[in-house]
Amino acid sequence: xxxxxxxxxxxxxxxxxxxxxQACRERLPxxxxxxxxxxxxxxxxxxxxxxxxxxxxVENSMAGVVTDSYDLLxxxxxxxxxxxxxxxxxSLLGPPDSHLDDIASxxxxxxxxxxxxxxxxxxxxxxxxxxxxxxxAADLAEDLHPNSAAIASELCAELYxxxxxxxxxxxxxxxxxxxxxxxxxGSPLVDDTPCKTSLLFEVRDIPAALYKCLGGFAxxxxxxxxxxxxxxxxxxxxxxxYLDFQGRTDEHRCELALDELSYFTEYLxxxxxxxxxxxxxxxxxxxx
Amino acid sequence: xxxxxxxxxxxxxxxxxxxxxQACRERLPxxxxxxxxxxxxxxxxxxxxxxxxxxxxVENSMAGVVTDSYDLLxxxxxxxxxxxxxxxxxSLLGPPDSHLDDIASxxxxxxxxxxxxxxxxxxxxxxxxxxxxxxxAADLAEDLHPNSAAIASELCAELYxxxxxxxxxxxxxxxxxxxxxxxxxGSPLVDDTPCKTSLLFEVRDIPAALYKCLGGFAxxxxxxxxxxxxxxxxxxxxxxxYLDFQGRTDEHRCELALDELSYFTEYLxxxxxxxxxxxxxxxxxxxx
Numbered sequence: 097x098x099x100x101x102x103x104x105x106x107x108x109x110x111x112x113x114x115x116x117x118q119a120c121r122e123r124l125p126x127x128x129x130x131x132x133x134x135x136x137x138x139x140x141x142x143x144x145x146x147x148x149x150x151x152x153x154v155e156n157s158m159a160g161v162v163t164d165s166y167d168l169l170x171x172x173x174x175x176x177x178x179x180x181x182x183x184x185x186x187s188l189l190g191p192p193d194s195h196l197d198d199i200a201s202x203x204x205x206x207x208x209x210x211x212x213x214x215x216x217x218x219x220x221x222x223x224x225x226x227x228x229x230x231x232x233a234a235d236l237a238e239d240l241h242p243n244s245a246a247i248a249s250e251l252c253a254e255l256y257x258x259x260x261x262x263x264x265x266x267x268x269x270x271x272x273x274x275x276x277x278x279x280x281x282g283s284p285l286v287d288d289t290p291c292k293t294s295l296l297f298e299v300r301d302i303p304a305a306l307y308k309c310l311g312g313f314a315x316x317x318x319x320x321x322x323x324x325x326x327x328x329x330x331x332x333x334x335x336x337x338y339l340d341f342q343g344r345t346d347e348h349r350c351e352l353a354l355d356e357l358s359y360f361t362e363y364l365x366x367x368x369x370x371x372x373x374x375x376x377x378x379x380x381x382x383x384x
Numbered sequence: 385x386x387x388x389x390x391x392x393x394x395x396x397x398x399x400x401x402x403x404x405x406q407a408c409r410e411r412l413p414x415x416x417x418x419x420x421x422x423x424x425x426x427x428x429x430x431x432x433x434x435x436x437x438x439x440x441x442v443e444n445s446m447a448g449v450v451t452d453s454y455d456l457l458x459x460x461x462x463x464x465x466x467x468x469x470x471x472x473x474x475s476l477l478g479p480p481d482s483h484l485d486d487i488a489s490x491x492x493x494x495x496x497x498x499x500x501x502x503x504x505x506x507x508x509x510x511x512x513x514x515x516x517x518x519x520x521a522a523d524l525a526e527d528l529h530p531n532s533a534a535i536a537s538e539l540c541a542e543l544y545x546x547x548x549x550x551x552x553x554x555x556x557x558x559x560x561x562x563x564x565x566x567x568x569x570g571s572p573l574v575d576d577t578p579c580k581t582s583l584l585f586e587v588r589d590i591p592a593a594l595y596k597c598l599g600g601f602a603x604x605x606x607x608x609x610x611x612x613x614x615x616x617x618x619x620x621x622x623x624x625x626y627l628d629f630q631g632r633t634d635e636h637r638c639e640l641a642l643d644e645l646s647y648f649t650e651y652l653x654x655x656x657x658x659x660x661x662x663x664x665x666x667x668x669x670x671x672x
Contacts, residue, residue: 157620163448206515225515227494270620304602306611307595314592323594325611332445332558333663375621 103128106277107138107147111230113252115184119275120151121251123180135164139172142278150278151180155322157272159207165276166326166338169296169367175282176294176368183376184271186212187250189233189258191240196261203232204247212247215265221245233258272376282368291344292321294367298328298336300360306337312356313341316349338367345369391416394565395426395435399518401540403472407563408439409539411468423452427460430566438566439468443610445560447495453564454614454626457584457655464582464656466565471664474500474554475538477521477546479528484549491520492535500535503553509533521546560664570656579632580609582655586616586624588648594625600644601629604637626655633657 106127108116120129130147132138141147152165169176186208190199201222202209209216209223216223226232233252236244245261246252253260276294285291299305313320322340327333343350345366358364394415396404408417418435420426429435440453457464474496478487489510490497497504497511504511514520521540524532533549534540541548564582573579587593601608610628615621631638633654646652 157615158617160451160614161449227513227515268618272620303605303607304598306608307598307602310592310595310598314595317591319591320594323611323613326448327445329446330556332560 101128104148105130105141105146106149106151107132107141108151109133109135109138110228111234113230113233113249113255114228115182115230115249115273116151116153116275117230118249118251119153119180119182119273122182123178123275123277124149124151135168139168139174139278142174142280143172145280148279149177150174151275152278153273153275155274156184156207157270157274158211158268161324163326166324167329169276169278169338170326170336171329174278174280176276176370177279177283178277178370179292179373180275180277181373181375182273182275183269184211184266184273185250185264186229186247186266187253187260188212188215188245188262188265189236189248189253189256190245190261191236191242192257192259194242194245194259194261198242199245199261200243202245202247203236205229205232208247211266211268211271214267215262276368277370278368283370285344285346285369286371288344289371290342291369292340292342292372293345293350293369295339295341295354295357295364296336296367297339297357297364298334298362300362302360305360308360309337309357312353316353316356318343318350318353342372389416392436393418393429393434394437394439395420395429396439397421397423397426398516399522401521401537401543402516402518403470403537403561404439404441404563405518406537406539407441407468407470407561410470411466411563411565412437412439423456427456427462427566430462430568431460433568436567437465438462439563440566441561441563443562444472444495445558445562446499446556449612451614454612455617457564457566457626458614458624459617462566462568463570464564464658465567465571466658467580467661468563468565469661469663470561470563471557472499472554472559472561473538473552474517474535475541475548476500476503476533476550476553477524477536477541477544478533478549479524479530480545480547482530482533482547482549486530487533487549488531490533490535491524493517493520496535499555499559500553502555503550564656565658566656571658573632573634573657574659576632577659578630579657580660581629581631581633581638581657583627583629583642583645583652584624584655585627585645585652586622586650588650590648593648596648597625597645600641604641604644606631606638606641630660 229248232246233248237256324338517536520534521536525544612626
């Protein structure tokens with residue numbers, strides 16, 4: 097499926113200017129970016145071919161897991177074909193003719209407000225929680241109240257005609273979100289690219305089940321990069337686990353680990369095997 | 385510290401009528417309920433003695449972990465002295481003279497809207513996401529728009545003078561939230577009450593670290609009920625783990641497991657040892 101520009105389509109959750117759109121622009125620049133209301137809509141768009149790819153956040157270095165994305169990975173039969181790390185850089189946006197000294201109230205998602213705590217506190221502004229960062233910018237662009245500002249991406253300033261009153265106002269320059277790129281069918285593995293593999297499994301109802309599940313990775317020298325538990329929908333207080341490891345499904349040591357794991361699990365699904373991306377390091381972080 | 389009624393004070397996050405207040409009313413009926421803006425404020429209130437106890441949600445059977453609470457447990461030096469399971473029962477609230485047929489838009493937290501998906505869909509109402517359920521009720525009580533309704537607790541109807549248009553409108557009657565009761569200092573363990581213990585630890589930077597950390601529990605027959613990983617603040621992509629097990633810190637098998645664990649951890653903290661509470665079961669669930 098292509099849009100009028102004949103570009104492949106990548107779906108993301110949020111309003112125009114959301115950090116997810118920024119991730120798309122960085123990683124998939126020659127695509128058409130399709131905003132979706134809910135995470136569910138991103139998965140459905142990929143499922144029913146109205147988008148070629150989806151870009152979904154799964155984890156933030158400061159706030160942790162994005163639970164909606166993980167749950168939808170369990171429900172939909174899509175494949176993870178890549179990952180991308182986006183450095184989150186918050187800007188303070190105001191109406192076109194506003195000045196920093198005029199601001200009295202700041203609107204944004206509670207997480208963004210928390211991540212800019214020092215900057216807001218220094219100015220003594222009132223903090224007002226809204227549903228998302230790009231939405232705060234969009235609302236401000238409609239309302240244009242001279243004493244209000246929004247915390248959002250710089251991209252939002254461009255898209256909504258707002259003025260950037262301050263850049264990089266976050267407390268920590270290490271704030272990074274990990275995105276997964278999802279597709280209807282997986283891409284073949286190329287050469288011997290270093291890969292990551294993502295799994296979903298539910299442990300069998302046996303003593304020390306999780307310990308036993310991890311044994312095959314420990315003894316076959318497969319390094320785990322992530323283990324996340326989530327409730328199983330419709331089965332309260334039953335958990336399944338999302339596990340990422342460094343390795344390819346076609347490597348012998350990984351095959352051994354997966355084989356051993358399957359013995360201790362109720363079900364086991366490989367969500368994808370995809371090239372590993374580099375995390376932004378502290379030295380690459382922008383100056384404050 | 386006591387209020388004018390001479391009752392001990394329990395702090396909770398949210399507006400009056402929030403599900404956290406309902407948990408307080410169920411578990412600590414003879415207390416004074418103190419609403420706080422943010423989770424942080426609940427911990428601070430207990431820390432600086434303006435509240436005797438705090439009631440904080442840590443996990444929901446459908447939505448999973450409440451990350452803010454876990455992060456604050458790591459930052460504050462408080463003790464977990466109890467747990468409580470609250471069955472979440474959503475009601476549809478309207479202005480006092482409204483009728484079900486007048487409703488066109490429903491306001492609530494996105495999670496509550498999702499949990500009442502079938503009911504809302506059947507009526508074809510517009511769903512509008514707001515920051516919290518009790519806030520949706522409070523806003524409706526001010527505005528009293530005849531075509532608007534809020535999804536919140538029945539308690540909110542009483543507190544804000546709204547009309548209950550429909551009860552138990554959630555899709556699943558198994559929706560339960562687990563709360564922890566926090567206190568400045570722990571209470572002594574009584575007799576041989578069955579207890580749970582909550583831990584926080586960071587693994588050492590060694591191969592198969594998590595697998596090794598779980599070994600002592602597996603070999604000493606200590607049953608884990610929860611394992612949750614969270615990013616360490618200020619150390620991106622480093623995780624610490626919250627672990628709950630069934631057992632008391634003064635039992636020999638648990639001492640052995642904790643001793644073995646401490647060998648493989650960078651740090652290890654017992655967050656509390658407290659009487660285990662019963663989960664509501666399916667049979668106790670209310671009829672639809």
